[in-house]
Amino acid sequence: MATHATPAMNFEPGRNPGVTIPQVDPTTFYDAKGEHHPEGSTMLGFWLYLMSDCLIFAALFATYAVVGRNYAAGPSPKDLFDLPLVALNTSMLLFSSITYGFAMLEMEKGDLSRVQIWLAVTGLFGLAFVGLELYEFHHLIHEGATPQRSAFLSAFFTLVGTHGLHVSLGIVWLVTLMAQVHKRGLVPENKRRLLCLSMFWHFLDVIWIGVFTFVYLMGVLQ
């Protein structure tokens, strides 16, 4: 950390022959070392990944919109969905979003142990979300509302299951990062990774807004 700390101070004439400005303005060399770019391009690249992920969900939402009322004389959303359970599930994901936000704020302050605590809390909310969803799926399948039953249920399980899979992998990623932070501390690389996961996690909450509104609430209405 200390050796890395002051790149401009380490300047030696002749080490950077391409740059003509002398030591008068040491900050000039900051960017000449190319340290500014990796962070910025990582965040933009990750954002582009999220946008492409958004298109996957758009396709699944479109599929659900088209076949969502083809019940094949099977159960309809009104028969199946348990809104209090969905409300609980939604609150779990929303709580996990704000606790991840708290972890980011502690990361800014450099408080390692609090970052770990908030990340752990986020992970537990995430687990609760996935657990409730698995319970719901188990309940549906137990009642005979399997993905094979109707086009509506195929589309439902694909859309909600894909989201659940994302959250599950997000939890795996979260645990990995907790181990990384534990081992190496809040080094720039870990901060960058935590920021990427932060975007991923909040993005999944945004997708869930679409799911609970479009699939659950509007499903019960019709």
Next chain:
Amino acid sequence: MSAASKAGHVDHGHVDHGHGHGHGHADAGSHGSFRDYMTGFVLSVILTAIPFILVMGNILGNDRITGIVIMGFAVAQIVVHMIYFLHMNTKSEGGWTILALIFTLTLVIITLAGSLWVMYHLNTNMMPQHMHMG
């Protein structure tokens, strides 16, 4: 333009000296404050609770109107998440994030509206034939 960005780097350099730290500043603009997160959270709770209450209590009495209203709440909540949790603004990454978002939203709208439009007409046109056969 180049003068402006150069000035920006000089500024970063000074900040770095103060921190003795080479990277921490890179995303300084993209973080929210505690206040931002709490504002986003409170708004999200409100914007989530109202649609659930409307549907579970059947407050409006009309399914069609309720559907339109809760869609409106969903859009509002997505915007709240984008601003307060994902820290979207028109300036981050020189405007490229917002541009990517707009492009994606265009594709999403084409996918959703296009699928519904085509499949609705397909169903309507297929329906009479189906009825005759039945």
